[in-house]
Every structure is written in C-alpha cells, then in structure tokens.
Amino acid sequence: MNMLYGSxxxxxxxxxxxxxxxxxxxxxxxxxxxxxxxxxxxxPEYHALLENPDLALEADFPPELGQSNPFAHMSLHVALLELLATGQPPGIVHAYERLRAQQGEMAAQHLVVDCLGELIWQAQRAGREPELDALLPCMQAAEGRKKS
Structure with missing residues (x-):
C-alpha cells in the first residue's frame, strides 16, 4: 500500500x-x-489548516500532547477510497458495505481507517509492508462496535 504520497x-x-x-x-x-x-x-475541522500553507507544511502534531496528525488521518481515508475503488483486498467492498449499512458512512470509514492505521503501525514496527489480508478480519471485528 503506497499511500500515494511518498515518504x-x-x-x-x-x-x-x-x-x-x-x-x-x-x-x-x-x-x-x-x-x-x-x-x-x-x-471541515482541517479546512483552516489547509488554507494556511505555511502552517500546514510545518506544523507538528505530537501524539504525546494528544494531537492527531490531520494529514495522516486524511491519508488513511484516501487509502480506503483507493482500496474500495480497486476492490483490494478481495472482499473489501462487501465488508465495507456491511459496515456502512450498520454504522453509517463516516462511522464506517473511521472504523476502517482505524484498522488501516493499526496495520500500518504493525508493519512499521516489523519493518515490512502492511499485510492487507489482515484488513478484512479487523473490519469484521469492527462490525460489533458502536458508532464513534
């Protein structure tokens, strides 16, 4: 999963x-x-940031201060849309439609984004590419969670 942006x-x-x-x-x-x-x-919570290019390019979002990185978050959403558009891994579209029917569009996206974030974090820790085959089991586990 290339995340389309480079490093x-x-x-x-x-x-x-x-x-x-x-x-x-x-x-x-x-x-x-x-x-x-x-x-x-x-x-919309990120619009002001994107309209201030200097801040957007230089800002740090340290997790230890409780800040999440809006660019990482939005990148995961874009990655999800790409995976859905390509149907990879096989079964993702059906699994996503089930989540969406149960949770609603944005809640479903955020559940899958959490799964993608976890897969990427695990891959980085192990020094390997993310294993997309693990995405569907994570999505299936998310089906039982409530909307966030």
Whole structure:
C-alpha cells in the first residue's frame, strides 16, 4: 500500500494543500485530486489548516500532547477510497458495505481507517509492508462496535 504520497512529509502535505486550493479556485481535478478533496470536504475541522500553507507544511502534531496528525488521518481515508475503488483486498467492498449499512458512512470509514492505521503501525514496527489480508478480519471485528 503506497499511500500515494511518498515518504517526505512536505510532499504529501503539499498535495493536500494544492488540491484544496485548486478545488476552492474552481479548477479541474483529476480522479486522485477529487478523492483527496472529497476527504477534505468531510473534515471541515482541517479546512483552516489547509488554507494556511505555511502552517500546514510545518506544523507538528505530537501524539504525546494528544494531537492527531490531520494529514495522516486524511491519508488513511484516501487509502480506503483507493482500496474500495480497486476492490483490494478481495472482499473489501462487501465488508465495507456491511459496515456502512450498520454504522453509517463516516462511522464506517473511521472504523476502517482505524484498522488501516493499526496495520500500518504493525508493519512499521516489523519493518515490512502492511499485510492487507489482515484488513478484512479487523473490519469484521469492527462490525460489533458502536458508532464513534
């Protein structure tokens, strides 16, 4: 799972800023830019940050201070949309539709985003690529959880 942005923090942050600026200026967007903008639009709590490029590119979000990284969060949403669009891993679309029917759109997305975040964290700790085969069992376990 490439997460589409590369490894440099500023590179992927700049994409979010650029796509948001293009959207707000009414400029055309390709499919990937549209997915990113769709994620940004449902996260209004991040709009002010994206409209301040200097802050967006330089800000730190230390977890020990209780801050979550909005770019990591939105990247996981974009990754989910990509996985759904490609149907990978097999069965994800059906599993996601079940979650969505049970939880609602955003709650379902956030449950899967939590699963993706956990898979990535485990992969980083082990020094390997994320194992997407573990995503479906995590999603199935999430079916019993309440909306957040």
């Amino acid at each position: 440099r923090r500023e590179t992927y942050r700049q994409l979010f800023v650029d796509y948001w600026q293009r959207f707000r200026a009414g400029q055309p967007l390709d499919a990937m830019a549209q997915r990113v903008v769709d994620v940004i639009r449902v996260h």
